Amino acid sequence: MQDQIGIPNCFSSTGDNSPENLAAITKSGQSVFTSIYRTKIISHCRFITVTWCKNLLLHGLSISIERPGGGAPYTCKLEVKSWKFWRKQGSKRLLIDDDKAVDVFWDLRAARFNGDAEPNSEYYVAIVCDEEVILHLGNLKTEAYRKTNCRPSLIDPILVCRKEHVFGKKRFSSKGKFHEKGKVHEIWIECRGGNNGELKTEPEMEIKIDGKCVIDVKHLEWKFRGNESITIGSRKVEVYWDVHDWLFSPGLRHALFIFRPVVTSPMVVSPPPSSSIMAGDLETVEGVVGEGGSLSGGSWEFCLFLYAWRVE
Template structure:
């Protein structure tokens, strides 16, 4: 049986373009978008899972790429408190060209969000085609296989990239896994002002305020940028066990543009055979980008490419974090 689907307002226009920052700003919504590549109906396709949250509602959207990548078939779910019956359901999509059926199942009745946009536990979202579960997210995997009555796909889906829009004053936090068999890391970014007291007997005492930025992994500071007004664009490398992660940042608009503006952070894992004594040690960083270089926001396309950066031996996954600073 298929439940009817409510369409959250935040999806009505925001998902027409994943880079429509104006829509995100106007609605004040947090947006978490994950894109997976897998095989559906004998073709390699992308599946996009999007979680949306603002003051009015909480929503989920599942989109399947068309045969040539030009069209998408979507399932959208409202999670408003008074729509309890919609927190579990299914919907069937029919792919044009081969008339293949794709079934989407979800169970969010007991989902734990812990104040976040994306659930942390007690849920599942499953995409089924040809009696195979081609994509399954969430921790209730046994329940998902039992409800769908289908077997796991022979080919595991690959998480290609993840994009998040979030709002905050000084601190922004998220969770990310950079390897399928790796652990989930807690990432936090904090921008703060450091006061320096100077002066002499002639000129008197004056206080100089200088912005700084700290990036932490699992509570440990891995990047500390002093004099952020001069280093508002840059990149450094950190090591997590045997994996190197390139971190890029562009916080120009935080410092120099009036109104609500976003900073962009990119986390790109790079394969490495180095054995690190500490799982959160800071490597010798790459040469910082010039402050006059092209902003990351204009170099990063929706496909997850990093134009202008020479990133080699990188894995396919990339995390894009848009941090909107509220004064």
């Protein structure tokens, strides 16, 4: 795996993603959650990227709006340091395209984080354009509409991708939904064997969903990249993995896992992921979701990218 997935810039004002800086940040403990939505803003279909990140020094929220035709996205950042006061309620304005206003409203005064970077209840974040709430996050929907004094958008945003960075020695855990209205599932990944003092055993990998083993890979040193189709409830999910750097690259390295529900609609064709998609680049997200992510309706297609950083 040739890509170097650095820690998001909301962790560092310098954007230093050197191995030394990454190692220092990782040892301090951190979590990163990124969700990518697709919606229509000012007559353009765009991606909105929402990233929550936290370590011992910083706790931040970053919102980026895709720029038509490429280029650096429009970005709004909220940062908190443990020794500074944080405005847990407020708003910020972005000017996009030809000085068109996009407002971001938030209320995190009673937000419940449960130790994670991303809150799970008692909060809202609302993005407003043309007097419409184009994206709402959190469970305080009534409060968000009252504060913004705006109506809901006629087009519902679509969650097309979620990326998480998790850290551990041999075990990694996450949560994810594989259907728009489905339940949240517990995901566990465990890597066994390898060097253990003077003993060296053959590395193996196991992936569990809700405590049930769904993938068990033997001879991992020969099967460090692969994919399998699993069934969760009545829905099929394709699982792809690339653990090459766990096994063969020294220092702080990550493995990449992709969980991708299979779209059953006859109108939707789900192409297999290319090497660039395995790298998790934002530029390939549109290719991943295909027509299933269209704003005109149809099947819901989603990918969970899980970056598992192995810390020795």
